Every structure is written in C-alpha cells, then in structure tokens.
Amino acid sequence: MPPVRVGLLGLGTVGGGVVNVLSRNAEDLARRAGRRIEVIHASARNLSAPRICSLDGLLLTTNPMEVVENPDVDVVVELMGGMSPASQLIRRALELGKPVITANKALIAHEGNELFELAQSQGTVVAFEAAVAGGIPIIKAIREGLAGNRIEWLAGIINGTGNFILTAMRDEGRTFADVLSEAQILGYAESDPTFDVEGIDAAHKLTILASIAFGMPLKFDAVYTEGISQLQTEDVRYARELGYQIKHLGVARRHATGVELRVHPTLIPERRLLANVDGVKNAVLVWGDAVGPTLYYGAGAGAEPTASAVVADLVDVVRTLTADPNHRVPHLAVVPDQVTDLPILPMEAVETGYYLRLTVEDQPGVLANIARILANHGINIEAMIQKEVSAETAHLPIVLLTHPLREATMNAAIDALEVLESVRSPVVRLRVESLSG
Amino acid sequence: MPPVRVGLLGLGTVGGGVVNVLSRNAEDLARRAGRRIEVIHASARNLSAPRICSLDGLLLTTNPMEVVENPDVDVVVELMGGMSPASQLIRRALELGKPVITANKALIAHEGNELFELAQSQGTVVAFEAAVAGGIPIIKAIREGLAGNRIEWLAGIINGTGNFILTAMRDEGRTFADVLSEAQILGYAESDPTFDVEGIDAAHKLTILASIAFGMPLKFDAVYTEGISQLQTEDVRYARELGYQIKHLGVARRHATGVELRVHPTLIPERRLLANVDGVKNAVLVWGDAVGPTLYYGAGAGAEPTASAVVADLVDVVRTLTADPNHRVPHLAVVPDQVTDLPILPMEAVETGYYLRLTVEDQPGVLANIARILANHGINIEAMIQKEVSAETAHLPIVLLTHPLREATMNAAIDALEVLESVRSPVVRLRVESLSG
Numbered sequence: 119m120p121p122v123r124v125g126l127l128g129l130g131t132v133g134g135g136v137v138n139v140l141s142r143n144a145e146d147l148a149r150r151a152g153r154r155i156e157v158i159h160a161s162a163r164n165l166s167a168p169r170i171c172s173l174d175g176l177l178l179t180t181n182p183m184e185v186v187e188n189p190d191v192d193v194v195v196e197l198m199g200g201m202s203p204a205s206q207l208i209r210r211a212l213e214l215g216k217p218v219i220t221a222n223k224a225l226i227a228h229e230g231n232e233l234f235e236l237a238q239s240q241g242t243v244v245a246f247e248a249a250v251a252g253g254i255p256i257i258k259a260i261r262e263g264l265a266g267n268r269i270e271w272l273a274g275i276i277n278g279t280g281n282f283i284l285t286a287m288r289d290e291g292r293t294f295a296d297v298l299s300e301a302q303i304l305g306y307a308e309s310d311p312t313f314d315v316e317g318i319d320a321a322h323k324l325t326i327l328a329s330i331a332f333g334m335p336l337k338f339d340a341v342y343t344e345g346i347s348q349l350q351t352e353d354v355r356y357a358r359e360l361g362y363q364i365k366h367l368g369v370a371r372r373h374a375t376g377v378e379l380r381v382h383p384t385l386i387p388e389r390r391l392l393a394n395v396d397g398v399k400n401a402v403l404v405w406g407d408a409v410g411p412t413l414y415y416g417a418g419a420g421a422e423p424t425a426s427a428v429v430a431d432l433v434d435v436v437r438t439l440t441a442d443p444n445h446r447v448p449h450l451a452v453v454p455d456q457v458t459d460l461p462i463l464p465m466e467a468v469e470t471g472y473y474l475r476l477t478v479e480d481q482p483g484v485l486a487n488i489a490r491i492l493a494n495h496g497i498n499i500e501a502m503i504q505k506e507v508s509a510e511t512a513h514l515p516i517v518l519l520t521h522p523l524r525e526a527t528m529n530a531a532i533d534a535l536e537v538l539e540s541v542r543s544p545v546v547r548l549r550v551e552s553l554s555g
Numbered sequence: 556m557p558p559v560r561v562g563l564l565g566l567g568t569v570g571g572g573v574v575n576v577l578s579r580n581a582e583d584l585a586r587r588a589g590r591r592i593e594v595i596h597a598s599a600r601n602l603s604a605p606r607i608c609s610l611d612g613l614l615l616t617t618n619p620m621e622v623v624e625n626p627d628v629d630v631v632v633e634l635m636g637g638m639s640p641a642s643q644l645i646r647r648a649l650e651l652g653k654p655v656i657t658a659n660k661a662l663i664a665h666e667g668n669e670l671f672e673l674a675q676s677q678g679t680v681v682a683f684e685a686a687v688a689g690g691i692p693i694i695k696a697i698r699e700g701l702a703g704n705r706i707e708w709l710a711g712i713i714n715g716t717g718n719f720i721l722t723a724m725r726d727e728g729r730t731f732a733d734v735l736s737e738a739q740i741l742g743y744a745e746s747d748p749t750f751d752v753e754g755i756d757a758a759h760k761l762t763i764l765a766s767i768a769f770g771m772p773l774k775f776d777a778v779y780t781e782g783i784s785q786l787q788t789e790d791v792r793y794a795r796e797l798g799y800q801i802k803h804l805g806v807a808r809r810h811a812t813g814v815e816l817r818v819h820p821t822l823i824p825e826r827r828l829l830a831n832v833d834g835v836k837n838a839v840l841v842w843g844d845a846v847g848p849t850l851y852y853g854a855g856a857g858a859e860p861t862a863s864a865v866v867a868d869l870v871d872v873v874r875t876l877t878a879d880p881n882h883r884v885p886h887l888a889v890v891p892d893q894v895t896d897l898p899i900l901p902m903e904a905v906e907t908g909y910y911l912r913l914t915v916e917d918q919p920g921v922l923a924n925i926a927r928i929l930a931n932h933g934i935n936i937e938a939m940i941q942k943e944v945s946a947e948t949a950h951l952p953i954v955l956l957t958h959p960l961r962e963a964t965m966n967a968a969i970d971a972l973e974v975l976e977s978v979r980s981p982v983v984r985l986r987v988e989s990l991s992g
Contacts, residue, residue, distance in 0.1 A: 119881075135845070139703055139704075139845045142705075142844070143703065143704070143705050143844070143845075146705055146770070146889075147702070147703070148893075149770055149889035149890060149893035149895075150702050150770070150885070150888060150889050150890070151702075151890075152881065152885075152890040247700075252846075253843075253845070253846035253847070253849065254846075254849055255695075255696050255699070255700020255701065255849075258692075258695060258696070258699060258700045259692050259695070259696065259700070259851075262692070262695060262699075262867065262870070262871060262874075263684075263692020263695045263696065263867055264692065264863065264867065265584070265587050265588075265866070265867045265870040265871070266576055266580065266584070266862065266863045266864070266865070266866025266867045266869070266870065267576075267580065267863055267866075268579075268580050268583055333583070333586055333587070391828055391831060391832075391852060394828060394831065395828075406690075406863060407579070407580070407859075408572070408576045408580075408690070408859040408860065408862055408863040408866070409689075409690035409691075409853060409854060409859065409860045409863035409864075410690070410853065410854050410859075410860060411853060411854075412690065412691055412692075412851070412852060412853030412854075413850070413851070413852040413853065414696075414849070414850075414851060414852075415828060415848075415849060415850040415851075415852070416846060416847065416848060416849030416850065417846060417847050417848075417849075422844075422845040422846065422847075423845065423846045423847060425703065425845055426701065426703045426704055426843060426845040426846035427703070427846075428703070429702070429703025429845070430699065430700055430701065430702045430703045432703070433699070433702040433703065434699060434702070437699075437882060437883065437884055438875045438882050438883065438884065442879070442882075444556075444589065445874060445875050445879075445882070446874065446875065447874055447875065448587070448589075451587060452583075452586035452587050453586060453587070453588075453589040456585075456586035458586075
C-alpha cells in the first residue's frame with residue numbers, strides 16, 4: 119500500500135511533536151496501520167522560526183490553505199489552534215473529502231456540530247482525541263470502550279495548568295497569584311492565562327466529553343464555569359483539615375430531567391484516586407451503569423503527549439475511519455440521526471455538598487444566628503471548623519461542610535447569611551463531590 | 556438495518572450480565588451501533604439452574620455447538636471459560652466466518668496465535684476486551700489509543716482476588732490463609748483458588764497485554780510466575796514501614812535484547828496511584844515513549860463490568876470489525892505479517908530492586924557477615940530495618956532494600972547468605988519496582 123500523506127497546519131510545539139513521533143516510530147506505525155504515514159506538506163506563520171523537529175523532505179509554506187488544497191495530501195492535521203483561520207481550513211479540507219485530525223478543543227466545542235455534519239455529508243471524518251486530556255485516550259475510552267454502558271456521570275481534572283497551580287498552592291502554602299507567576303515563567307501558563315485559570319479551557323473539554331458520553335450535541339454555552347483565580351490559600355488548608363483536596367473539576371451528570379454541565383473548584387475526599395492526581399497531570403473518572411467507575415490518567419498537555427493522541431487518530435483514520443460509513447465510529451458516539459438534544463439543567467437545580475467559609479465578628483450569638491438561618495433553609499451541617507479569633511482583625515473564620523442540597527437553596531441561605539451584621543461579605547462557597555456513585 | 560443476532564455460549568454470571576446489559580441498554584446500543592443487538596440463541600449446561608437474567612424470547616439448548624451452527628446467529632459470544640469445548644466451539648464459529656467475542660483469557664493466552672490466524676484466514680475476527688481487566692477498556696487503550704507510541708513497559712494489578720487478599724492482609728494484619736477463606740465465603744475466590752493466588756490468571760492476562768503492547772505472538776509459557784500464597788503478614792507490615800505497598804503485579808518490559816514477562820508480589824512506593832488501587836479493583840500503568848505514563852483503573856471482574864467489555868466488543872464488531880480487512884484493527888495491534896517474535900529474557904537477566912528479610916541469630920558479627928556478602932556481590936543497601944530480638948525464638952529479623960540489580964546476582968548472594976550458620980533459611984525475597992520510568 120502507498121504511504122498515507124499528511125498535510126500539517128502548524129509547526130509549533132505540538133506540530134513539531136507530531137513530526138518527531140511520526141519519524142521516530144515510523145516502523146512501528148507502519149506495522150500497526152498497514153501503511154507508512156508521512157508528513158509531506160506543512161504550514162507555519164514564520165518559516166525561519168526555530169523548530170523542535172527536522173524539516174527534511176517537507177514542503178513548507180506560510181499559506182495553510184495551500185496544504186489543504188494540495189491534491190497529494192490525503193489527511194489534514196490542524197494544530198494551529200484558535201477559531202480563525204482554523205475553522206475555514208478544516209471546512210475546506212472536509213469539502214474536499216479529506217479526513218481532518220485536530221487538537222483544537224475551542225473549535226470543536228464551538229463549531230463541532232456543524233463540522234461533524236459537514237464531514238458526514240462529505241463521507242469523511244473529523245478526529246479529535248487530542249482535544250481532550252492530551253495523551254489520555256479518553257474519547258476512545260468513552261465512545262468505544264464504554265459503548266456498552268449508559269454513562270451516568272463523569273468528572274475530570276482536564277486542565278493541567280490549573281492543577282499545577284492548585285498542587286503548588288497546597289504543597290507550598292502559596293497564593294494563587296504567586297504560583298501563577300511561576301507557572302508563566304516555567305511555560306506551564308500562557309501570558310494571558312484566562313482560558314486556563316477561569317475554566318474556559320476545561321469547559322471546552324467538558325463540552326466534548328459530555329456530548330460523547332450522552333450522545334447529545336455540543337453545548338458549550340450551557341456550561342456553568344467558575345475559575346480558580348479567586349481561590350484563597352486558607353480554603354485549600356481548611357479543606358485538607360477536613361480530609362479533602364480542592365481540584366478544578368469538570369462535572370457532567372445525567373438526570374431524568376436533563377444534564378448538568380459545570381466546571382468549578384471542588385472539594386474531593388482525599389482517599390479518592392482523583393484527589394491524588396497532582397501537578398500538570400489530567401485524569402477523568404467515568405461512571406457507567408454496567409462497569410461502575412473507571413478512571414483514566416496521564417499527561418494532559420505537552421508536545422509529545424498531545425502528538426501521541428494525534429498519531430493515534432492518524433492510525434485510526436488509516437485503520438478504520440476511512441471505511442464504509444456504516445462501519446465507522448460516529449463523531450458523537452451515536453449515529454448522526456440519533457444524536458438527542460437533552461436539556462441542560464440550570465445551575466440552580468444542581469445538587470452538591472457545600473463548603474462555606476464565613477468570617478464573623480467574635481460576638482455572643484453569632485454561631486446561633488448562622489445555625490438558625492441554615493436550619494430555616496433545611497440545611498444540615500456535616501462538619502465544622504471554628505478557628506481562633508485573628509489578633510489583627512478581631513474576626514473569626516467559621517468553616518462548614520453541608521450535606522448535598524440544591525444550589526438555589528444554598529444561594530438563598532448565603533443571601534440571608536450575608537445580611538447578618540456580624541458576618542462579613544462575601545461568604546466563601548465551594549462545592550463538594552464525593553465521587554462515590 | 557436488521558438487528559445483529561447474537562449466539563451466547565454460557566449463561567452463568569457473565570452470560571447473565573451480558574443478557575441484562577443488552578436488554579437494559581438496548582436503545583442506547585442501537586443508537587451507537589446503528590443496529591439493534593439481540594441474543595437469539597443461548598446454551599447452558601443445566602437449563603433449569605437459577606439465572607440472574609430473563610430468558611424471554613431466547614432459544615435455549617444444552618448443546619453449544621447448536622448455537623454456533625445456527626445459521627441465524629451472526630456473532631458468537633463465548634463465556635463458558637476453560638479450554639475445552641470452548642476452543643472447538645470458537646474454531647467452528649470462525650470456520651463459519653462468524654466473528655467471536657470471548658472473555659476467555661486462558662484460551663487466548665494459550666491458543667490465541669492459532670485462533671487469530673484462523674480468524675484472519677476466514678476474513679473474520681476474535682474480540683477479547685473482556686479477557687483482561689474486566690470492564691477497563693485496556694486492550695482498546697493499548698492497541699488503538701496508544702497506537703502512536705512505542706510502548707516501553709506496562710505494569711498491572713490484573714487479578715482482583717489477589718488484590719482483595721493483599722488489601723485485607725495489609726488493613727487487618729491477617730494471614731493469607733485467613734483472608735483467602737473469607738474471600739471464598741464471599742465468592743471473591745474460587746473453591747480451587749490456584750489460578751488466582753498462584754498468579755496463573757495474571758500470567759494469562761499479562762501474556763495478552765504484552766503481545767498487543769509489543770506486537771509479538773502470545774507466549775504464555777515464557778512468563779515467570781510467582782503467587783502470593785507464600786506472602787507473610789510481617790512482610791506486608793515491614794514494606795509499609797519502608798514506605799511501600801505490596802501488590803501482585805504483572806510486568807512486561809522491552810529491552811534492546813528482548814522482553815521481560817513476570818508476575819510476582821512487588822513492593823511499590825506508596826505515593827504511586829497503582830499502590831492505592833485496593834480491594835477487587837484492577838489497574839494497568841502503561842509507559843509509552845511519546846505519552847509517558849498513563850493509567851487505567853476500574854472493576855476487573857464481576858457480571859456487569861465484564862459484560863461492559865463484551866458489549867463494547869459487540870458494538871465494535873458491528874461498527875468496524877466486520878469492515879474490509881484493510882480497515883480493521885489487527886488482533887495483536889500490528890498487521891498479521893508484521894507480528895515480530897521477540898526473545899523473552901530469562902528471569903536471571905531481569906533487573907529489579909529487592910526486599911530481603913533475613914531471620915538471624917542475635918550474635919555479634921552477624922550483620923557484618925551479611926554486609927560483607929552483599930558487598931562481595933556488588934549489592935548496595937538502600938534502607939534497612941533491624942527489629943528487636945523475638946523473646947520466644949531468640950531470632951532477629953533484618954529487613955533490607957537494595958538498589959536495582961540483576962536477579963542472577965541476587966540469587967547468588969542469597970545462596971551465600973543461606974550458607975551462613977547464623978542466618979535461618981530461607982531468606983525471604985520480594986521484588987521492588989519504582990514505576991517511575
């Protein structure tokens with residue numbers, strides 16, 4: 119069989135990683151795919167920039183559309199990131215009937231529905247394993263490996279930058295801002311870190327995971343998203359005293375009435391495997407009705423881990439995805455006419471446990487007032503830490519854990535608590551997930 | 556499209572689980588596979604035995620060959636276990652060109668090479684996700700999800716019974732025999748527990764994992780296998796004092812000169828995720844050259860977790876495996892004419908760290924003698940625990956951890972130690988794996 123000829127859009131870190139992996143493992147890949155896989159044409163913004171890979175034998179251009187249009191290119195790999203021109207390039211490739219492989223989570227989360235429809239109508243595919251959790255084959259695990267299950271929920275640490283920051287805040291007692299600066303110097307965080315620390319990147323990935331888990335269209339706009347930039351070091355410490363780790367989780371859960379989609383800092387019992395996933399690593403816990411819990415762990419970013427996922431998609435394209443459409447793994451895990459538009463629950467309807475930290479004046483009756491307000495809202499306290507009064511401020515922190523209850527109820531209770539004169543606003547509120555079923 | 560009609564061999568726990576999952580998730584499965592999947596014919600040894608599933612609408616027989624030969628059966632699912640008659644039944648199904656799905660790890664480990672060849676020659680497939688690690692999609696993860704990598708090594712807790720026993724020995728300080736009896740009463744261990752506790756079941760699974768990781772034929776006979784039945788409670792305790800957990804690991808590792816294949820009790824640093832996989836759960840850590848470490852965790856046995864893997868294979872068969880042979884995932888991860896017969900290293904050539912426990916007489920010079928013998932063999936001591944002399948026996952336990960060295964060297968050193976008059980034979984020897992690279 120002749121080699122599969124790849125056109126590569128983007129020669130940055132991940133693009134360079136793909137060139138290196140394809141070249142280093144060329145023999146093994148040919149043994150697996152039954153054909154050699156060769157990059158023949160690549161585009162980059164600046165052809166004289168330094169590269170992590172050799173460019174020997176590559177046709178190069180600054181115009182990515184040339185790569186897409188090159189009739190010798192069988193498969194297009196898009197690693198430029200961003201919405202435009204990636205969107206136009208992928209659409210053109212699909213119009214030409216060429217399979218597309220991309221690591222572009224933002225583009226898939228926002229435009230996946232149309233891209234998949236276009237691919238389907240052109241008899242080709244968009245593969246996007248690298249878009250979620252880097253080198254962990256989580257798309258394949260859910261879409262194929264757990265195909266026998268009704269997926270009930272999943273929860274994942276799906277942003278390595280955020281997890282690096284949380285791990286350092288915990289281990290070194292440092293502030294968010296301090297660790298972020300270090301992460302930027304180390305290259306773990308972008309100079310504009312908004313996508314990572316405000317949960318937007320995690321929301322992109324959660325959107326994709328939820329759609330393949332539940333067989334529903336991509337709904338990025340429906341994700342409730344809260345970042346870690348407001349997280350205080352003392353809450354990380356108090357959480358540990360209570361036996362919890364704080365992780366920035368993406369959670370998708372199916373209910374009779376709809377689906378929850380949310381990204382926020384979350385307290386997890388410290389014995390759970392997910393609570394022990396540290397640094398830049400990612401992990402996703404998936405609960406299927408037949409299999410129960412399964413967990414997938416590994417590198418969520420980086421040149422070669424991401425290249426691992428891109429190349430796996432390339433092998434898949436060669437092995438199976440270019441087969442007769444009746445013998446193909448569907449984009450969203452279910453055949454196109456069976457994708458079901460499930461309602462997304464508003465955050466107010468979601469139930470979780472809560473961690474509350476109130477800063478109160480050290481006066482008689484304060485705790486009784488707090489307890490009365492919580493009781494009036496039907497809220498049970500599961501654990502409490504009451505600290506010494508601070509010498510400087512004459513203020514006292516009270517930390518509470520509640521049983522699971524509806525967000526709407528907690529919102530009302532917090533409003534009532536913040537009205538108390540002896541309670542300083544705002545009340546700090548974090549969510550708790552037991553991850554047990 | 557008409558439904559896919561399944562013939563089921565075996566209606567025990569797993570068979571019943573498959574019937575239940577196919578029925579409960581029938582709608583979701585049809586959405587994924589594009590066709591309904593229906594069991595139409597099933598065999599069982601005793602038709603009047605109690606079942607965990609409904610038999611409504613099923614044609615039943617005590618003769619499994621009738622199911623295989625039934626021209627209405629499109630796919631055969633073999634869940635009887637054992638070598639015979641499972642082997643004959645699967646061969647016949649393949650001769651008839653029918654895809655076969657099996658959870659039979661012993662059969663695949665022993666006869667997989669011939670079965671895959673037969674399937675290939677008949678233009679069909681044998682799928683065996685359920686044969687390793689129950690519901691964890693580990694075959695798919697390695698064979699497809701990590702297809703971009705050169706797999707360097709893998710290490711797994713792949714026998715739930717053994718892990719249940721080790722967890723209870725550690726948490727409750729009980730003996731192997733005591734916990735085994737309880738596991739038998741609870742139904743976690745067979746009345747003849749040999750396959751589980753002597754590592755044979757784990758060796759079957761390791762054989763399969765290694766072949767798909769390295770693209771080599773199945774070589775069950777080459778696996779070095781050591782069980783947990785000789786493990787002493789005090790070694791579990793000493794290991795913890797040194798910061799390790801003892802797990803029954805299967806390890807496969809690629810070297811320039813060949814491949815290691817071994818199953819034995821292993822000390823793992825307690826911070827590793829694998830060290831925290833407890834009870835009947837399974838997990839496999841896989842190290843690829845591009846992705847680095849990835850870990851897969853979940854239920855390794857049980858009716859519905861195993862059914863989860865069987866049904867995933869069914870969906871795969873419908874989706875992709877019946878496609879044109881050029882667009883199919885090969886049985887051993889590489890296309891048939893590229894399966895490479897790698898040499899298996901003898902255990903003497905393997906390098907690991909070692910845990911040694913010596914029981915010595917409390918005499919002057921004993922420790923000096925031991926240290927001299929180890930030094931003569933070029934063995935460095937990394938950590939040591941010396942305990943109080945036992946009042947009853949006047950014997951003293953000395954526990955040592957070594958740096959990694961060759962098994963042949965350690966064998967020679969142990970022989971020399973056991974010659975010492977003040978050292979009681981045998982010296983207890985366990986292996987240590989850092990799992991760090």
